[in-house]
Amino acid sequence: RVIKVYIINNPDVTDKQLADMGLPIYKTTRTPSKVETRSPYMKVILTEPRVLTVEFYESEDKKAKPEGQRGVKFVYILSDERPTDISQLINSESDTRTPVNLSFTEEERGKTLWFAARWENTRVKYGPWSEIFSAIVP
Numbered sequence: 001r002v003i004k005v006y007i008i009n010n011p012d013v014t015d016k017q018l019a020d021m022g023l024p025i026y027k028t029t030r031t032p033s034k035v036e037t038r039s040p041y042m043k044v045i046l047t048e049p050r051v052l053t054v055e056f057y058e059s060e061d062k063k064a065k066p067e068g069q070r071g072v073k074f075v076y077i078l079s080d081e082r083p084t085d086i087s088q089l090i091n092s093e094s095d096t097r098t099p100v101n102l103s104f105t106e107e108e109r110g111k112t113l114w115f116a117a118r119w120e121n122t123r124v125k126y127g128p129w130s131e132i133f134s135a136i137v138p
Helices: 002-008 014-019
Strands: 042-048 049-059 069-078 091-095 098-104 112-122 133-134
Touching: 014 049, 049 069, 049 112, 069 098, 091 098
Parallel strands: none
Antiparallel strands: 042 049, 049 098, 069 091, 069 112, 112 133
């Protein structure tokens, strides 16, 4: 700890001096994290009454998150009218593992759920939104 505090983190000690002492040279910049350029592939599964399960993947063929992505930002709303803009989807979930499970009340059965998602990387930077999809609450 003393070496790290007084030598390695000392701005007066150069990288050459650290190397001559056999001490590690730490990076001073962060490694950039890829921002995904595609939106998630989503699949709705009806498992039980009042529950909608939405799985998300990189593509229909690749059942995983894209490299460098932490998870998804998932937004939704129950509405009779189709939303015209993502900002109208006022409920949100962030999830790092597929699937997202949404539970509803008995009164909400038969209503339309409108939803969209986008990838979130490890630096909380977002990719593009998917289109707005719909499903009926079972």
